[in-house]
Amino acid sequence: xxxxxxxxxxxxxxxxxxxxxxxxxxxxxxxxxxxxxxxxxxxxxxxxxxxxxxxxxxxxxxxxxxxxxxxxxxxxxxxxxxxxxxxxxxxxxxxxxxxxxxxxxxxxxxxxxxxxxxxxxxxxxxxxxxxxxxxxxxxxxxxxxxxxxxxxxxxxxxxxxxxxxxxxx
Numbered sequence: 001x002x003x004x005x006x007x008x009x010x011x012x013x014x015x016x017x018x019x020x021x022x023x024x025x026x027x028x029x030x031x032x033x034x035x036x037x038x039x040x041x042x043x044x045x046x047x048x049x050x051x052x053x054x055x056x057x058x059x060x061x062x063x064x065x066x067x068x069x070x071x072x073x074x075x076x077x078x079x080x081x082x083x084x085x086x087x088x089x090x091x092x093x094x095x096x097x098x099x100x101x102x103x104x105x106x107x108x109x110x111x112x113x114x115x116x117x118x119x120x121x122x123x124x125x126x127x128x129x130x131x132x133x134x135x136x137x138x139x140x141x142x143x144x145x146x147x148x149x150x151x152x153x154x155x156x157x158x159x160x161x162x163x164x165x166x167x168x169x
Contacts (some may be wrong), residue, residue, distance in 0.1 A: 041110055041115065044111075
């Protein structure tokens with residue numbers, strides 16, 4: 001690991017560690033989601049299949065698990081079929097097809113750009129959400145979240161700096 005990569009890790013850990021210290025809880029879901037995206041991206045980068053074929057294989061693998069979960073939920077009264085009506089029954093399966101579009105684009109895009117850039121782009125969505133909650137929904141700014149946000153983005157900045165330096169070599 002280069003010095004700049006170490007700085008990236010350090011500032012990101014400080015940001016997350018600060019939130020853990022302030023709120024006295026580990027953000028388990030955020031960590032699981034982040035790690036799963038990192039794993040998914042790494043697998044996508046290393047598997048040399050056509051994007052469409054790759055997505056089809058993923059869907060084929062996950063569909064039986066999803067169907068079992070849906071059946072289980074319906075049997076326990078927690079499903080959604082009882083509350084769907086009219087057009088919603090038609091929209092429900094279409095939602096899966098619509099969801100496949102960004103996945104297909106991600107599958108193609110991850111092969112076209114360096115992997116570090118894929119990782120950095122993963123910070124765009126949470127940043128937009130953060131800005132939306134502040135400026136559109138006018139939610140109060142929690143100073144602790146802002147501090148952690150700044151530390152994490154300083155870490156991302158070190159990654160960008162490192163990679164720009166590497167590209168110039």
